[in-house]
Amino acid sequence: DAKTTQPNSMESNEEEPVHLPCNHSTISGTDYIHWYRQLPSQGPEYVIHGLTSNVNNRMASLAIAEDRKSSTLILHRATLRDAAVYYCILRDVRKKLVFGKGTKLTVNP
Amino acid sequence: GAVVSQHPSRVICKSGTSVKIECRSLDFQATTMFWYRQFPKQSLMLMATSNEGSKATYEQGVEKDKFLINHASLTLSTLTVTSAHPEDSSFYICSADQGLAYEQYFGPGTRLTVT
Numbered sequence: 280d281a282k283t284t285q286p287n288s289m290e291s292n293e294e295e296p297v298h299l300p301c302n303h304s305t306i307s308g309t310d311y312i313h314w315y316r317q318l319p320s321q322g323p324e325y326v327i328h329g330l331t332s333n334v335n336n337r338m339a340s341l342a343i344a345e346d347r348k349s350s351t352l353i354l355h356r357a358t359l360r361d362a363a364v365y366y367c368i369l370r371d372v373r374k375k376l377v378f379g380k381g382t383k384l385t386v387n388p
Numbered sequence: 389g390a391v392v393s394q395h396p397s398r399v400i401c402k403s404g405t406s407v408k409i410e411c412r413s414l415d416f417q418a419t420t421m422f423w424y425r426q427f428p429k430q431s432l433m434l435m436a437t438s439n440e441g442s443k444a445t446y447e448q449g450v451e452k453d454k455f456l457i458n459h460a461s462l463t464l465s466t467l468t469v470t471s472a473h474p475e476d477s478s479f480y481i482c483s484a485d486q487g488l489a490y491e492q493y494f495g496p497g498t499r500l501t502v503t
Contacts (some may be wrong), residue, residue: 322497
């Protein structure tokens with residue numbers, strides 16, 4: 280399974296944008312970039328995924344580098360409810376998700 | 389989004405007993421279900437992958453005789469922890485996908501404490 284590298288932790292202030300980076304230099308051509316988040320004592324929640332183009336949904340935006348070796352999850356206006364561990368995962372279609380350590384996001388009021 | 393439930397949400401059992409955890413996809417048929425375990429302050433570790441009507445595929449290092457997985461229908465998978473020991477105390481999480489979809493839907497987790 281291709282690996283990803285994320286900072287252990289990040290901090291943000293409420294209502295400010297947050298950019299969560301992820302490096303995946305060994306990504307293969309068929310790997311999708313997935314982001315999940317996990318709130319304390321809950322199961323993970325799907326956030327967004329993409330292959331090559333930038334993606335937007337109601338929760339976040341995903342910016343993918345042209346060489347696909349890195350990506351950034353963008354929360355446009357952080358709220359206290361966005362405090363969670365964010366996981367960047369490479370996944371081939373129909374294959375299993377392998378979780379790394381993720382980035383713990385703290386949102387300050 | 390699709391909903392996955394788990395039951396029970398929390399269970400305490402005595403050492404040596406067996407515990408069954410249910411995972412249900414409530415509004416879709418799950419061709420594949422996954423079981424994860426998460427220890428405090430650690431990431432999720434995939435234990436096994438199960439497909440309806442066939443034997444589960446266990447990850448390396450996971451004892452299949454200890455963690456029995458049954459995927460009897462497209463909406464239900466069960467994980468039975470047999471002869472539980474205190475070191476089996478953990479947060480167990482299931483997930484499901486619909487095969488063609490790209491995202492997995494996770495259950496809320498089951499906190500198992502073995503005394």
